[in-house]
Amino acid sequence: MAIESDLELMLRVRRGDTESFEVLLRRHRAPLVNYFSRMVGDPALAEDLAQEVFLRVYRAREHYRPEAAFTTWLYRIAANLALNAIRDRKSRAEAAHGPLGEDFQEGEPAVARLPDSRPTVEQRLIQADRERMIRNAVEALPDKQRFAVILHKYQEVDYRQIAKILEVSESAVRSLLFRAYETLRARLEPLLAGGRI
Amino acid sequence: MKNCFEREQLFAYALEMLEAQDKLEVRRHVAECARCRGVLEEYRQLDRVLDSWQQLEPSPWFDSRVRSKIATVEESLPSLWGRALAELGWSRWMAPALVAMMVVVVSAVIVERRPGLLPDSLTHMTGSAKAGSPANARSQVSTQEMAEERAGGAATLDDYDMLANFDVLLELPRPGE
Numbered sequence: 596m597a598i599e600s601d602l603e604l605m606l607r608v609r610r611g612d613t614e615s616f617e618v619l620l621r622r623h624r625a626p627l628v629n630y631f632s633r634m635v636g637d638p639a640l641a642e643d644l645a646q647e648v649f650l651r652v653y654r655a656r657e658h659y660r661p662e663a664a665f666t667t668w669l670y671r672i673a674a675n676l677a678l679n680a681i682r683d684r685k686s687r688a689e690a691a692h693g694p695l696g697e698d699f700q701e702g703e704p705a706v707a708r709l710p711d712s713r714p715t716v717e718q719r720l721i722q723a724d725r726e727r728m729i730r731n732a733v734e735a736l737p738d739k740q741r742f743a744v745i746l747h748k749y750q751e752v753d754y755r756q757i758a759k760i761l762e763v764s765e766s767a768v769r770s771l772l773f774r775a776y777e778t779l780r781a782r783l784e785p786l787l788a789g790g791r792i
Numbered sequence: 793m794k795n796c797f798e799r800e801q802l803f804a805y806a807l808e809m810l811e812a813q814d815k816l817e818v819r820r821h822v823a824e825c826a827r828c829r830g831v832l833e834e835y836r837q838l839d840r841v842l843d844s845w846q847q848l849e850p851s852p853w854f855d856s857r858v859r860s861k862i863a864t865v866e867e868s869l870p871s872l873w874g875r876a877l878a879e880l881g882w883s884r885w886m887a888p889a890l891v892a893m894m895v896v897v898v899s900a901v902i903v904e905r906r907p908g909l910l911p912d913s914l915t916h917m918t919g920s921a922k923a924g925s926p927a928n929a930r931s932q933v934s935t936q937e938m939a940e941e942r943a944g945g946a947a948t949l950d951d952y953d954m955l956a957n958f959d960v961l962l963e964l965p966r967p968g969e
Contacts, residue, residue, distance in 0.1 A: 620855055628850045638848055642857075645850070649858045654865060722844070729845045747807070748842055754809050769809050773800045779838060786841045787834070 601665035608656045616656075620649055623666075626750055627673060633745045634677040635684065636734055644676050663759060670752065670760045674742060681738065725786060732782040740775035743768055796828055797821060806835040 599618070607615035627648055631641035651672050659668075714722070733741060742761060746752040754772070758765045780787065797805075797818055804810050805818040822828045 617855075620858060624850045624854055624858075625847070628854070629847050632848045633845070641848070642851060642854060646854065646858050646861060650861045650865065653862050722846075725841075725844055726846065729842060733842075733845075744842075748839070749845070754807075769800070769804055772807065772809075773803045776803060776835060776838060777799075779842070780834065783838065783841055787837055 601669075602661050605652075605656070605659055605665050606661060608653070609659050616653060619652070619665075623669060624649075627669075630670070630673060630745060630750055631677060631680075633730075633733065633749060634741065635680050636730065640680060644673070644680060647676055648673050664756060666752065667756050667759045670746065670750070670756075674760055677742075678738065728783060728786060732779050735782070736775050736778060739763075740771050740778070743771040744775045744779075747772060795821070796825060799831060802828055802831045803835055806832050806839070 599615075601619060601622070604615040604619050608619065624645060627645040628638075628641050631644040632638050635641060635644065648669065652669065733744060736744065739761060743757055746757045746760065747754060752760070754768045755765055758768045761768065763771075801810075801814075801818065802822075805815060805822075808815075810818065818828075822832060
């Protein structure tokens with residue numbers, strides 16, 4: 596049986612086919628949860644936001660127009676939700692602790708990991724430390740750079756599509772990614788040079 | 793080596809964001825330039841480091857929560873009739889229609905209570921139809937009074953100068969003041 600494209604499935608959802616919606620849900624739930632987890636740093640909030648994306652997709656099904664790739668539309672919804680969540684979190688933190696700078700970071704969220712081949716305690720600590728450094732470095736990037744890095748690196752979204760999602764030019768996306776990688780290279784220097792990879 | 797590429801160009805090459813022709817030029821240069829190969833290796837190394845940020849698995853109840861949220865929203869939607877009306881765009885034409893209907897009803901009530909507002913021809917028709925009854929006598933008297941009022945009113949309306957200075961006339965001292 597041929598794998599149906601997201602667009603075909605969504606057109607069926609528009610006609611009221613709930614089974615096609617289930618296929619889209621299964622196909623995109625993990626990437627979306629990961630996207631939000633990396634954007635907002637809180638697995639529980641990431642799940643809520645990913646669920647909200649699917650809810651919005653379902654509610655907007657009758658108005659869906661296949662003008663762009665389905666994932667562009669999906670991640671545009673996700674990007675708006677993520678941006679609102681980040682702003683809300685910053686506002687709440689500022690209300691509680693006063694203004695926060697660019698390097699604002701929240702407490703480290705508990706990261707649920709995929710089951711692995713039972714690493715030793717030491718290996719787990721090293722891995723946790725490395726992830727903490729990466730997460731902190733990515734979270735400290737300006738919003739648009741962070742969006743671009745997460746979409747490109749972790750969601751494997753093409754830079755042309757990222758341009759549509761973020762509503763900027765393709766050259767702007769290349770520039771955003773370049774500046775982000777330069778910053779990350781400096782911040783993750785210990786991991787690059789220290790041989791802890 | 794001369795003619796080295798900018799870091800941004802090398803970065804775009806490393807992340808496969810260059811068009812075919814540009815990609816070819818960078819590839820040819822990098823094959824001969826150790827410095828540019830070193831820059832490329834830095835970006836590839838960083839990319840590998842970023843890979844170690846592991847993925848999350850959605851919780852087992854993720855799908856059921858989505859379905860539950862959808863069910864809640866569906867329940868809160870208007871009834872079938874409400875949705876059908878909404879699809880017809882009733883609010884676009886129903887509101888003006890209701891206003892027009894109210895105007896007609898109010899006008900009918902006013903005309904009914906003040907028969908003199910009807911044209912004379914209509915009044916005579918009404919009068920001849922109800923001749924002889926006490927109510928009709930009252931109606932004829934009131935019709936006559938209204939006709940006189942209208943005649944006087946028309947004469948007054950003709951005097952535009954007086955209307956223009958109406959406020960001034962009100963301010964004039966009354967006799968005996």
